[in-house]
Amino acid sequence: MITVSNARKNYGDFVALDDVGLEIPSGSLTALLGPSGSGKSTLLRAIAGLEGLDSGVVSIGGVDVTREPPQKRGIGFVFQHYAAFKHMTVRDNVAFGLTIRKRPKAEVRRKVDELLEIVGLDGFQHRYPAQLSGGQRQRMALARALAVDPQVLLLDEPFGALDAKVRADLRHWLRRLHDEVHVTTVLVTHDQEEALDVADRIAVLNKGRIEQVGDPVSLYERPANEFVMSFLGSVARLGGQLVRPHDIVLDRDRVAALAVDARVAGSPGVVGAVVERVVRLGFEVRVELRADSGERFAAQVTRAEADRLHFEPGETVFARAVRPADATDAEPALAI
Amino acid sequence: MTTTRGSRLTLRVIALAYVLGLLALPILVILYRTFEPGLDTFMDSIRTPAAIAALNLSLTIVAIVVPLNVVFGVVTAIALVRWRVPGRGLIQAVVDLPFAVSPIVVGVSLIMLWGASGWFGGLEGSTGVKVIFGLPGMVLATLFVTLPFVVREVEPVLHEIGTEQEQAASTLGASGWQTFWRITIPAIRWGLTYGVVLTVARALGEFGAVIMVSSGFPGVSQTLTLLVHSRYIDDHNTYGAYAAATVLMGLAVATLLLMTLLDRKRSTR
Numbered sequence: 001m002i003t004v005s006n007a008r009k010n011y012g013d014f015v016a017l018d019d020v021g022l023e024i025p026s027g028s029l030t031a032l033l034g035p036s037g038s039g040k041s042t043l044l045r046a047i048a049g050l051e052g053l054d055s056g057v058v059s060i061g062g063v064d065v066t067r068e069p070p071q072k073r074g075i076g077f078v079f080q081h082y083a084a085f086k087h088m089t090v091r092d093n094v095a096f097g098l099t100i101r102k103r104p105k106a107e108v109r110r111k112v113d114e115l116l117e118i119v120g121l122d123g124f125q126h127r128y129p130a131q132l133s134g135g136q137r138q139r140m141a142l143a144r145a146l147a148v149d150p151q152v153l154l155l156d157e158p159f160g161a162l163d164a165k166v167r168a169d170l171r172h173w174l175r176r177l178h179d180e181v182h183v184t185t186v187l188v189t190h191d192q193e194e195a196l197d198v199a200d201r202i203a204v205l206n207k208g209r210i211e212q213v214g215d216p217v218s219l220y221e222r223p224a225n226e227f228v229m230s231f232l233g234s235v236a237r238l239g240g241q242l243v244r245p246h247d248i249v250l251d252r253d254r255v256a257a258l259a260v261d262a263r264v265a266g267s268p269g270v271v272g273a274v275v276e277r278v279v280r281l282g283f284e285v286r287v288e289l290r291a292d293s294g295e296r297f298a299a300q301v302t303r304a305e306a307d308r309l310h311f312e313p314g315e316t317v318f319a320r321a322v323r324p325a326d327a328t329d330a331e332p333a334l335a336i
Numbered sequence: 337m338t339t340t341r342g343s344r345l346t347l348r349v350i351a352l353a354y355v356l357g358l359l360a361l362p363i364l365v366i367l368y369r370t371f372e373p374g375l376d377t378f379m380d381s382i383r384t385p386a387a388i389a390a391l392n393l394s395l396t397i398v399a400i401v402v403p404l405n406v407v408f409g410v411v412t413a414i415a416l417v418r419w420r421v422p423g424r425g426l427i428q429a430v431v432d433l434p435f436a437v438s439p440i441v442v443g444v445s446l447i448m449l450w451g452a453s454g455w456f457g458g459l460e461g462s463t464g465v466k467v468i469f470g471l472p473g474m475v476l477a478t479l480f481v482t483l484p485f486v487v488r489e490v491e492p493v494l495h496e497i498g499t500e501q502e503q504a505a506s507t508l509g510a511s512g513w514q515t516f517w518r519i520t521i522p523a524i525r526w527g528l529t530y531g532v533v534l535t536v537a538r539a540l541g542e543f544g545a546v547i548m549v550s551s552g553f554p555g556v557s558q559t560l561t562l563l564v565h566s567r568y569i570d571d572h573n574t575y576g577a578y579a580a581a582t583v584l585m586g587l588a589v590a591t592l593l594l595m596t597l598l599d600r601k602r603s604t605r
Contacts, residue, residue, distance in 0.1 A: 069506070071509050071510065079504060085504070097508035097509050144508065
């Protein structure tokens with residue numbers, strides 16, 4: 001368990017952390033999610049001891065480590081740009097923490113080989129980081145961080161420098177690794193999809209404060225405020241309310257639009273709109289519209305629905321939100 | 337930019353002629369003159385007591401100056417890049433001073449500081465240590481002129497490697513000292529090597545600053561470079577000057593080769 005309480009950090013006039021409190025349960029995979037400048041990296045580096053706090057307390061496993069250097073916190077840290085030791089082979093990189101601890105050579109060798117197998121780099125022992133791809137370097141960095149059996153694993157935008165395909169592969173791989181190793185993991189990311197995909201808990205940060213903490217589903221379904229809602233997935237403004245684009249139904253006929261999914265409460269009524277553009281994104285189709293009030297918004301429908309209705313730009317349709325985001329029934333932001 | 341075949345060829349010839357004429361030709365002339373009378377003559381000329389003493393003195397100065405500059409240079413470079421030292425701009429300017437100041441001026445100022453009537457002139461009377469016209473003076477002069485090399489070669493490398501590798505080492509349990517030896521030093525070793533080579537070359541070849549603070553007695557206080565000068569100017573021993581100059585060049589080339597080999601050995605370990 002990692003506990004941060006009343007954490008404050010200023011860089012000159014810039015407030016990086018503004019009285020942040022957070023509890024990270026043992027064995028969880030928690031994502032710190034927020035836009036750049038939200039304080040998420042500062043918070044992670046404060047947990048690691050790479051950054052000092054102006055005030056506040058950090059404890060890991062019940063021990064106050066606020067004044068301890070990174071060496072004594074029992075952490076593993078993975079950097080966005082890998083921080084590979086360029087002059088060492090893959091084996092020496094992974095062995096570094098164990099060599100520092102003066103473990104017997106045979107034990108180091110066995111452990112390094114075991115870890116390299118786990119991260120899928122078996123056979124790369126004698127390569128240098130420059131001979132690896134970005135994804136391989138980051139897996140090496142993960143093995144290096146895990147070699148010292150850390151209490152907590154801290155990852156700072158670990159997939160940020162990789163291209164989209166490798167990124168998705170690696171995060172699924174990280175999730176499986178976490179399910180096997182069960183080390184308490186904190187991941188910093190600005191990518192909501194990554195957070196929703198990999199984490200079992202998400203803390204959303206904005207301007208140095210924690211907006212909301214919860215599991216991915218409750219954050220998506222019951223965002224505490226407009227910021228969390230718009231940061232976790234795309235939103236449209238329809239009839240003065242924030243709605244997920246896939247929660248908008250469209251029809252050519254006003255009555256039909258009203259009838260769709262009438263069971264769901266909270267309907268704001270039907271809005272007339274003109275189709276401006278239809279974009280096919282594989283399975284989904286994004287329909288860009290302008291409401292009679294002049295407001296622009298986008299609705300997301302399935303391809304089958306789009307085929308049935310066959311929208312053309314310039315046509316008038318009727319839109320209705322079937323499940324408007326209702327901030328009132330959401331849990332308030334957890335400020336521990 | 338597109339160039340015609342002709343103009344490209346002309347440019348190449350000019351560049352090559354420039355390098356050959358200014359750099360290679362003088363060196364080749366010296367080598368030719370040195371070995372023209374045969375190897376025995378050469379060996380005789382560099383085995384005189386004065387020549388051997390000069391070689392020893394030059395190597396002694398190098399042996400004192402290089403370690404001092406390595407330690408000072410690395411610490412200064414780290415301070416300039418990593419620490420928020422007050423007055424960084426001033427330190428930057430001071431480090432470059434030896435590039436700007438003529439070596440003769442360095443020699444004169446050292447005499448004014450350490451000479452018999454200088455600020456610290458009393459030292460000789462009280463301790464018997466002879467700074468000016470002795471080894472300490474020559475070392476001080478050489479230190480001054482070689483000061484920027486290690487700093488200026490290591491600094492950009494430190495900038496380039498950044499602090500992430502060092503931070504990673506600290507999260508893995510390495511102390512500051514362990515991080516310095518295992519991460520920082522190997523990462524800057526190319527810059528350091530080059531800085532050392534430049535320092536050795538300059539220390540061997542320094543003339544202006546050293547001649548001011550040396551008594552210039554053959555066999556006592558002549559460096560190899562001073563020996564070349566005195567053989568040529570004072571003794572009218574042109575051949576002896578060529579031979580000593582060849583030894584100087586050989587030392588510089590040997591340093592370069594040695595450092596390259598050492599580095600290769602370390603990196604393929």
